[in-house]
Amino acid sequence: MAKLDLKIRSLAGGSPVVKIDGKRLKFRKNRFGNYNSSCEVSDGAVLSVCTWDPITDPLWLLWETLYFVFSIFGILDIGREKFRRAAVFEAVLHPSGDGKAAVTLLRTTGERSPAAELSCDFDAEIIRNEYCDEAKIRSRRRIITALKIATWIAIIAIAISVAAGINA
Secondary structure (H helix, E strand, C coil): EEEEEEECCCCCCCCCCCCCCCCEECCCCCCCCCEEEEEEEEEEEEEEEEEECCCCCHHHHHHHHHHHHHCCCCCCCCCHHHCCCCCEEEEEEECCCCCEEEEEECCCCCCCCCCCCECCCEEEEEEEEEECCCCHHHHHHHHHHHHHHHHHHHHHHHHHHHHHHHHH
16 A cells, blocks of 8 residues: 545536545645645556536526626626536556645546646546536537527617607
């Protein structure tokens, strides 16, 4: 067994689920926004980092509607859809002794772009490193966009009718 110091960087999209050999790790957040953890690993341990998209939640329409209203109908929206993409990163670690590893979550776009980068001071082989842009996520984002446009058209129509009623 070797001691592994693990750091997760670039968490603009929220906290990911990090597991080593199926066991979830607990992290401490430092002042730079990185998450650090120390654990015992054996040779051939599987590191798994998964981020999720809140649009896959069962109550996605309720949460998106509340966020849209509280962001003053999208005026104060930060474009969080760009930062949160469901990603899966898996690697087999082969530490020869105590070591350090850092996983940097990337904000890349494109179909074949990597989701994360692994830097470590021992051998590791990456099994899976991809974004999961499922058809369900894309269709739900289209529904949300259509609802936002329809809401803005309704707001403008109401404003015009109220203005016409005041002037009449």
